[in-house]
Amino acid sequence: MSNARTLPLLEPDGQGVVPCCPPLTERPFTAEEAETAARMFKALGDPVRLRLFSAVASHAGGEACVCDISDVGVSQPTVSHHLKKLKEAGLLTSERRGTWVYYRVEPSVLAAMGRLLTSPAAGPAGATTGN
Amino acid sequence: MSNARTLPLLEPDGQGVVPCCPPLTERPFTAEEAETAARMFKALGDPVRLRLFSAVASHAGGEACVCDISDVGVSQPTVSHHLKKLKEAGLLTSERRGTWVYYRVEPSVLAAMGRLLTSPAAGPAGATTGN
Numbered sequence: 001m002s003n004a005r006t007l008p009l010l011e012p013d014g015q016g017v018v019p020c021c022p023p024l025t026e027r028p029f030t031a032e033e034a035e036t037a038a039r040m041f042k043a044l045g046d047p048v049r050l051r052l053f054s055a056v057a058s059h060a061g062g063e064a065c066v067c068d069i070s071d072v073g074v075s076q077p078t079v080s081h082h083l084k085k086l087k088e089a090g091l092l093t094s095e096r097r098g099t100w101v102y103y104r105v106e107p108s109v110l111a112a113m114g115r116l117l118t119s120p121a122a123g124p125a126g127a128t129t130g131n
Numbered sequence: 132m133s134n135a136r137t138l139p140l141l142e143p144d145g146q147g148v149v150p151c152c153p154p155l156t157e158r159p160f161t162a163e164e165a166e167t168a169a170r171m172f173k174a175l176g177d178p179v180r181l182r183l184f185s186a187v188a189s190h191a192g193g194e195a196c197v198c199d200i201s202d203v204g205v206s207q208p209t210v211s212h213h214l215k216k217l218k219e220a221g222l223l224t225s226e227r228r229g230t231w232v233y234y235r236v237e238p239s240v241l242a243a244m245g246r247l248l249t250s251p252a253a254g255p256a257g258a259t260t261g262n
Binding site: 024025026027028029030031034035039041042043044045046047048049050051054055058069072105110113117 | 155173236
């Protein structure tokens with residue numbers, strides 16, 4: 001099972017994980033789906049957290065420790081605080097190695113988030129809307 | 132040109148609109164990019180707003196008025212308030228027709244949001260990372 005755990009946006013399944021929610025354009029979200037997905041969006045709704053998330057997501061090897069991403073203009077305790085929030089929202093996982101905690105963006109979570117925002121009409125070969 | 136206007140996530144260009152920000156996995160966001168994208172994520176970080184956004188996005192013809200989507204368990208003034216917030220964040224556009232204001236999700240905005248969350252490693256044919 002590696003270091004898999006129950007992520008808010010993904011639910012464990014026999015085969016792996018299943019995204020919580022359909023694309024936003026497919027049908028109106030239920031209250032439960034909206035609760036789950038809104039938690040994730042809210043976590044990314046802070047500029048500093050978003051920069052940190054991007055810093056982890058784009059770091060070599062897909063993971064980073066606080067020591068790697070402390071150049072966003074806030075103190076290291078603040079960085080740690082925000083990383084913890086992202087972790088609580090299920091957007092990052094973490095692993096301690098020696099002195100440092102390493103944070104990682106789960107590709108499956110990114111994929112689930114991207115799926116939420118998939119628009120059938122957005123692609124270059126998307127269907128034309130009637131009127 | 133239609134009813135295009137400057138959306139926070141998109142910037143006007145000679146050819147049309149250009150997304151504000153690269154995918155989150157490409158490189159760390161700058162402070163300015165994070166401000167822009169976080170505003171959009173924050174707008175979707177409320178369960179009621181997310182349900183309303185989904186209701187508009189999935190409605191026939193890609194647009195809806197308050198009269199179409201009032202079944203989320205809050206009053207119509209509250210619905211209108213949330214739709215206004217989504218509009219201010221650049222996620223919806225609106226047009227008055229007679230008694231009602233119709234809201235529409237811009238496909239280009241959805242595409243830009245989806246692009247932010249694109250993970251090269253998430254697709255079935257994604258490139259393998261070196262180490």
